[in-house]
Amino acid sequence: MPQTHYLSEKDVFQALEEGALLLTVNRRLSRSLLQRFTSHQASTGRTAWETPDILPLSSWIMRCMEEITYHHPDVSHPLPITRDQELSLWEDIIRQSPHSRGLLHLEETARQAARAWTLFEQWNLQDQQDPALWSSPDHRAFLEWSTAFRDYTQGRGWMEEARHTRHVARMFEKGCLPCPAHLVLAGLENLSPVQEHILDVLDGLGCKINHLEPARNDPAITLMPLADREQEMRTCALWVRTKLESDHEQRIGVVVPDLYSVRQEIIHTFDAVLHPDTAFEPLPPEKRAYDLSLGRPLSGYPLIRSALHLLDLRLDPLPLETVSAVLNSPFLKGAKSETPARSGLETLLRKTREPQISFSFLLDKAADSSKSWSCLVLARSLKAFQARIKELPSTQPPSAWAQDLDLLLQDLGWPGDITLSSHEYQTVQAFNACLKRLAGLDRVMPSTGMSQATQTLSRILNETIFQPEPPEVRVRIMGMLEAESESFDELWIMGLTDQAWPQSPEPSPFLPVSLQKHLDMPRSSPQHELDYARRIMHRLLQNTSRAILSYPCREEDLELLPSPLLREISGLEFNEPGLLPDPDPWAGLSPGEQLKYFQNEQAPPLSQASRAPGGTGVLRSQALCPFQAFARHRMHARSLEEPVVGLGPPERGIIMHAALEYFWQSCRDQAALLNLTGDRRLQMIDQAVDQAIREMHSQRPQTMTSRFQELERERLQDLLQEWLALEEQRQPFQVQELEKRSNISINGLELNVVADRMDRLEDGRLVVIDYKSGRHAMSEWFKKRPVEPQVPLYTLFCPEHVAGVYFGVVRKGECAFVGLGQEDGIVPGCKGFASHKLTSHYQHWDELLQDWKKSLEKLAQEFMQGQARVDPESPNACRQCDLESICRIFETGQPFTQEPPDVT
Structure with a gap:
């Protein structure tokens, strides 16, 4: 390694004017030095100058590889990969x-x-x-x-790149490359033996080699321990805000050792403090008052995620998550004009609760011009995409796939109709560069399929760390390595705990650790990391006039210790954080006025004889919580359905209802049931189950595969056998009605109701049965606000005499009737009116019916009047509700008490 000779920055700029080559440790330092050179030239009054030769060492090596071929085209050279x-x-x-x-x-x-x-x-x-x-x-x-x-x-x-440096050194030795006259190095201190060798070769050939002299500042340094990471970030952001407001020229640096792991928290905190007026609107990165230097994988940018989701449309069936991402993407043709329709289409698809959607189903629904969810622009794009997919060969070279993937994205209108921002434009250019990298794999991947090509593109995008060109700002947030060669007027280094700095060693698992330690290879040992961290810290502090070093004292319940390097810094002044002005994020929304709070529990009343969508569900919601009824049945507020693997409880309830309905359509009374032989009963059960499964298959085709149908058939057969064994123990009955639909009016509220089943006893009286696949208790009918009003409502509006009302709990191993009759023994296991605890205070059956009538009329009246107070009937009302983001019940601190045990 040549002897180290330093040049001041001014002398380096003079050398650059004379044609010297300046090699740096990374692109960021190259850009920074180019900017400083430009400023220096402008300060001397010059208006034009030659662009200096400043680039990273790795880029120079690659340039040399290209020059070898240029200078000696007639000689065979290794081909770089x-x-x-x-x-x-x-x-x-x-x-x-x-x-x-x-x-x-x-x-x-x-x-x-x-x-x-x-x-x-x-x-x-x-x-x-x-x-x-x-x-x-x-x-x-x-x-x-x-x-x-x-x-x-x-x-x-x-x-490959690992051998380029050795090869370039050999070419210099052979005279195949012209030796630079003057070489200046910046930030290149930890060189490998091969890199040191090429400098020795150049030195031996007469090249003058110098190093850029590092800054020699003696900064004022303050140590500031803070309570936790959140307080540390916010205090730093407030400090930055104060500096920006007090001095419009200072260059401010914020350095974070573990920037990658806390990137989002940093952005959130600095946006909140430096841009409090954007609390309700995302801030475009190019409009921030700071630049965060750390790039992230290209695949993590919204534009690129959208492109990958669009390419995933080749899959069939499509994961619902992919379809949802496509429908909500702004980077797609027609996204803005069809926003409402695409939202409606997503809602429709989610109602199927299928985890996967077929491409044809998606296309058919999008192309249905008679519906509100019609998305004709999307449909045309999908048809073009589908047509091109069908024409593609099964295998072809990566270069052909790169072209076809680009055409598929064009068919879908990516990146959309919107005007791209500068950062978005750069992101698209970076994506196109990755397509070219995919095309460059022909040499090592002669032919492959579309799935492999797309996976390879995804890998390239994941490995490409991308950072759009930052705007000219005075605040830079950087990692330790990026900041090493930067200079600042004010510097804050945060997160200096013993866990974060020095970093833990990370030796290569494929090389002997003892050998790595002996050669002091990168990341090989704690001592190497300590020496490296000490060198970086020293350089950072020499490059600033004032510095604050901080660390959080706790992380949740874990006490954190400061970095051991802090003990080595001389002249360190300990200081508690001062009181910095903390901007109110709400300030400016209503200047000069105090916020006013009011509580409105009264919605506009409904007109008389209004028909309520949702049937008896309206009264159930009103009983559970008046606000729920208003939001769900008048505002139509609902969360989107989530996909379910297999059948969820609602679907299992539907298929059970259907199977029992079809069975009793064939077997109309208990006598017929008792007369069925074993084989005939199994045959009728099979027929009913098959019909129910066919109906569910039409609704959930992706879920109801042949194998799943077999499993569901076995489950339903066993379940119906168990339930029918219970039906055999009843008094004689005939099935009078199945799924009977009626229109009723209660206090002016029109409701559509459906009775699961009504049986007629031998004495002519009726029994009302409401099937349930989950556990239910009859106490739900006797609450002040009946949360299961369906059965009482059937009973009240039945034109004939009702002898009993029951839940039919159809549940494996727990089949039972739960309810109440006028006397004992109408159905197995249920008491009569006179002997049940819940009805002990009623004198006769009609009195109970009158009580139910009053309760239900009151619920209907409240709904009609627009009573919409947030008043959950019990904790369960909130646990099973999806409206908490609207009612904000959990912000009230309202205490809930546990319900007393149900009496069944």
């Missing part, structure tokens, strides 16, 4: 290896192997292959893989 091509080769080699058995994550293993190979080459480990060192199974597997990788690439004249 891209990182994507390299990873694809590692995956193939590992997949074909016997060591791949038992691997759960092939892609991650390939990434780790590629990282190990880079270290292997850069640290010259080919000379360190003592079998005693490489003794573990992972080490031996890597040596086999790396040998296969080297043989495969060298046999084809290919060269």
Whole structure:
């Protein structure tokens, strides 16, 4: 390694004017130095100058690889392969290896192997292959893989990035590349042996090599412990706000060691403090007063997630999550004009409760022009997408797939009709670059299917860390590595706990750890991380005039300790956080006025003889909570249905109802039931169950597969057998009505009601039965606000004499009648009116009916009058309600008491 000679920044700029080459540790530092050079030139009064040669070391090596071919086109040279091509080769080699058995994550293993190979080459480990060192199974597997990788690439004249530096050094030695006259290095202090070798070669060829002199500031440093991470972030954001308001020239830096893990919390806090006026509206990144340097995987950007969801439309059936994402995406043709219709279409699809939707079903519903959910623009896009999919070959090279995937997205109108912001435009350009990277895999992946091509594109997008070009702002939030070579007037380094800084070592699992430690390789040992952290911290503090170092003292119940590096900093001033002005996020919404609070529990009354949608569900909601009835049946407020794997309780109740209805349509009375032979009974049960299953299949075709139908058939057959055994024990009866629909009026409220079943006893009286697949108690009829009003309502409006009212609980192992009769023994297990605790205070049956009538009329009257107070009947009313975001019951602190046990 040549002796280190430093140049001041001014001298470096002079050298750049004279044609020197400036190599940096990363792109961010290259951009920063270019900006500083530009400012320097402008400050001297110049209006035009040559662009200086400033770039990262890795980019310069790649440029040299290209220049070799340019200067010597007649000589055969190794052909560089891209990182994507390299990873694809590692995956193939590992997949074909016997060591791949038992691997759960092939892609991650390939990434780790590629990282190990880079270290292997850069640290010259080919000379360190003592079998005693490489003794573990992972080490031996890597040596086999790396040998296969080297043989495969060298046999084809290919060269991966790990060997580029060594090859470029050799070309300089052979005179195949012109040696730069003057080379300046910035931030390049931790070089590998191979990188040091190329500098030795250049030095030996007469190249003048200097380093950019680091800043030598002696900053005022304050240590500030804070209660927790939340307080630390907010205090820092308030400090930044104060600095921005007091000085319009200062460059402010915020450095976070674990920025990746707290990225969203940082954005949320700084947006709330620096942009409190955007509390109700998302803030576009390009309009923020700060720049967050940390990029994120390209696949995480909304535009790219939308593209991947659109490409997933090739799947059939489609996961409902994919369909929902497509219908809600703004990056799709017609998204704005069809927003209401697409929302309606999603609601329709969710009502099926299917986890998967067929493409044809989606297309048919979107193309139905007679419905409110008609989405004709979407339908045309889907048809074009479908037509192109059908024309595609089963396999073709990645370059062809890249073109076809792009065309499929064009068919769907991606990225939409909206005007893209600068950041969104850059994101689309980055996506197109990833398509080109997919196309570049032809060399290592000659032919593949669409699924593999799409998965490969997804992997490329996941691995591509993307950060749109930041605007010119004075506040930069960065990780430790990005900030190392930046200079600031004011600096805050947060999160300096012993867990976060220094970082924990992360040696490569495929290289001997002892060898990594001996060679002091990156991430190899605690000592390496400590030395590295100490060097970074020293550089950061030298690059600023004033610094605040902070750490949170607690994380939930865990006490946190400060970083041990803080003890090494001299002149550290301990300080408690001062009181910084904390902006009120609500300020400015109504200047000069106090917020007023009011509570309105009265909705507009309904007109007389209004028909309520939902039938008896209106009275049930009014009993559970008046606000629920108003929101659900007048505002039509409902959460979207969630998909259910298999059949949920509602569907199981529906299919049970249907099977019993079809059975009693064929077997009309108890006598016929008792006369059925075993085989004939099974036959009738099978017929009823089959008909119910066919109906459910028409509603849930994706769920009701052949195998699932078999399982459901067995369940229903056993359930009906158990229930019919109970029916045999009753007094003789005839089935009078099944699923009888009636229109009734109660206090001017028109209701549509359906009675599950009415039986006629031998004495002519009727029995009302309401099937239930869950547990129910008759105490639900005797509450001040009856929460199960259906059976009392049937009884009151039945034109004939009713002898008993019952829940028919049809539940495996728990089949039973639950209810009340005029006397004992009408159905098994149920007492009569005179002997039941719940009716002991009534003198006669008609008195009970009158009490029910008053309760139900009161519920109807309250609903008609528009009474909409938030008044849940019990805790269960809230637990089974999806309106809490509207009523905000849990913000009231209203206490709930437990219900007394039900008396059945």
